[in-house]
Amino acid sequence: MKVRGIASVCRLSHDLFCVGECQLKQLESPTDWLEARKIKTRGREEKRPENVFAGGWTSDTTEVQGVHVTRISAWPRGAEAAPVSFALLEDTATAQLGDGDVEESLSWSKSVEEKLPFNLEWQQSSECRWNFYFNLPAEAKCFGLGERLSGFNLRGRVHTLFNYGDSTHVPNFDPMYKSIPFLIIRHQGRYHGVFLDSPARQRWSLDVELAESASVELLSRRGWTLYMFSNASLPDLLAAYTALTGRSKLPPTWSLGHHQSRWSYPDDKTVLEVAQEFRARKIPCDVITLDIDYMDEYRVFTTSPERFPNFRDTVARLQDMNFRVVTIVDPGVKKDAKYFVYNDGRKHDYFCKKADGKPFYGKVWPGQSVFPDFLRQDVRLWWAALHGFFIENGVNGIWNDMNEPCLLGQGCPLPLEAIELPKEHHQLFIQHSPEGDVGHFEVRNLYGAQMSRATYEGLRALRPDERPFVLTRSGYAGIQRYAAVWLGDNMSWWEHLAISVPMLLNVGLSGVPFCGVDVGGFGDDCSPELLARWYAVGMFYPFFRNHCSKAGAEQEPWAFSPRVEDAIRHFVETRYRLLPYIRALFWEHVRTGAPVVRPMIWDYPEDHFASEIDDQFLFGRDILVTPVLKRGQTERSVYLPEGLWHPFDGGKALEGGRLHKVSFQLDDVPAFVRDGAIIPFVDQIQSTDEYELTPITFRIWGDKAIGLYLDDDGISFEYEEDGYNEWLLRWENGEFKSDLVNFGYIAPQREYYFEHAGRKERVSLSR
Ligand code: MIG
DSSP: OOOOOHHHHHHHHHHHHTTOGGGOOOOOSSOOHHHHHHHHHTTOSSSOOOOOOOSEEEEEEEEETTEEEEEEEEEOTTOSSOOOOSSOTTTOSSOOSSOSOOOOOOOOEEOOOSOOGGGOEEEEEETTEEEEEEEOOTTOEEEESSSOSSOSSOTTSEEEEOOOOOSOOOTTOOOOSEEOOEEEEEETTEEEEEEEEOOSEEEEEESTTSSSEEEEEEEOSSOEEEEEEEEEOHHHHHHHHHHHHOOOOOOOGGGGSEEEOOTTOOSHHHHHHHHHHHHHHTOOOOEEEEOGGGSBTTBTTOOOTTTSTTHHHHHHHHHHTTOEEEEEEOSOEEOOTTOHHHHHHHHTTOBOBOTTSSBOOEEETTEEEEOBOTTSHHHHHHHHHHTHHHHHTTOOEEEEOSTTTOOTTOOOSSOTTOOSOOOGGGSSSEEEETTEEEEHHHHGGGHHHHHHHHHHHHHHHHSTTSOOOEEESOEETTGGGTOEEEOOOOBSOHHHHHHHHHHHHHHHTTTOOSEEOEETOSBSOOOHHHHHHHHHHHTTSSSEEEOOOSSSOOOSTTSSOHHHHHHHHHHHHHHHHTHHHHHHHHHHHHHHOOOSEEOGGGTOTTOTGGGGOOSOEEETTTEEEOOOOSTTOOEEEEEEOSSEEEETTSOOOEESSEEEEEEOOTTSOOEEEETTBEEEEEOOOSSGGGGGGSOEEEEEOSSSEEEEEEEOOSSSSGGGGTOOEEEEEEEETTEEEEEEEEEOOOOOOOOEEEEETTEEEEEOOOO
């Protein structure tokens, strides 16, 4: 076997990229790139390429949250260390606007471990390519890796991590909007994690050849750091990973409500009508989202003088109806000599330039546009400050889109079959990393995350007493510190309803708790049945938003028949009634890094049968969601783990540890409650503005039960300074008891009740 030498490699990359960055060779998408790759690698699968590594490396270990972690950093010849990480809490490059984010430094001790778990080995096989190899025993399963268009177990295919936005999510579509290079391996009931911290393109091949082996190919001329977490329980592994990469703050309570969006409501009149419709029909809702058409010809930080002439007034009128407003902000800044953002950014040299020093222009909604270099602290500060525009107009939250960044009419900027990293001048543009200038592809996976970071830090500085709400499409490891995520342009297809479950499970296991997909589907036309069934799942998405593309048929909750509207109302109402429970789930994330939607193995690790299931999920410990995911289906088989499970909407409890055939009508909440749970329900409200004064009932399932009730102001950061209340709830011998755990928040008075088997009584919580 002949190993490709550096010279021929350069020729290959020259062939691929010599046409200039605007015409980079593009695949006829969707291409089965595996086929393409086989041609390029034929004869190479068997034997590893030669190791040309001549740089430096270190290895050390520590314990993070009780989990053993081995860290390896490597860098090529000529460099002095691996690049500064943007994923880690500790290192997060340069100064912060608000500190308090930085956890205590870990202490690492030098070690050269003989052998890493799964016999993990690494090498460098060309000046721009690193390889990692590890064993993947037949029985092992793989999870995590962020946003993957895949069932729960990621084995058996290749996963490319190179942020890319394409709206056709067909089954063989590979690189998605986000890249989170954290893989979880379940082996013999224990969990191991591999986190390869590099924002350059990675390709994880998870035993495609069925040879019990896996590999990662990283295309980079810089170094990297790899963390190997070994032999933990799944919750401990997440605690450790999120101790390194950070956790989400508690979201503002309003952001946990129901969001309504549309690309785009054309003008202020329509937006106000939609809002009024929610109130008139009594379908709870908290947020109206404004997509790109609220802007003045897609210029970011402006509003349309024709369609939203009194923007501040419109926002205020929505707020008078107890709505919040979230506006979209894209990274592309219109090239327009009369536009202040363009001029100001140009004056300060904030936009990315090509390798020859000339400005980089890319086509997005406003036409030719320039792109801020969000890796730079000064650029982030500038971008942060621009959000003063939204604050002045009363806008509540920001939605970051197109931040891979995505250029219109362009395919993936690095062809899928490329096995070399092109030279800087073929990497779209140059960015300024802490180590100096680098080609964009070296750091591409950071672009969206650093934009959302700028946004988050801007909102936090501009409105210090409020928890920011930022939603992003693109992201990298650690994105949970700055933003909630949605999974981009799905379709109004049953297949995309079904796949949302494993996709969100893997996003959650990648450290990002606040996630969802467009309810009803983004592209194509939704049907009445699909919309109702989608709401039945969506009410359990941590981020719960109905959103739809320009071309799609209307899919507001009332778009179809009264029957469908009634079903949806029931689901949305139930979502709102569960708010105290949902808030506690985010508390749990803050404390332990746990996701909000969890695979069944989270709580039933010994249950081998449960480890395969990805059409059901746990919504916290007490609720098992078992949705109907197929057209025309009214019955499905449900696997209940050990114990007794109560149908959510009432009825006879079922015994766990086996399969059941269960029927779910269009308006049934497809879920079960664990026997032994106490779940706080708030009385029906239409908006979270009514939350804090509304009575709460602790609903009890079973003869012996426990639960948790947490309260805080739902908006400020006081909870970080002890400004919250917490009770442990118990039900024993027909008696309800509450034990105060913490009291630091003076809450407005409200009434509390418990309810058990039809008996409802008022209670007062212990002080
Ligand atoms: O090129 O802003 O994924 O949610 O509605 C499409 C318009 C740009 C893509 C987002 C979608 C949004 C749309 N955007």
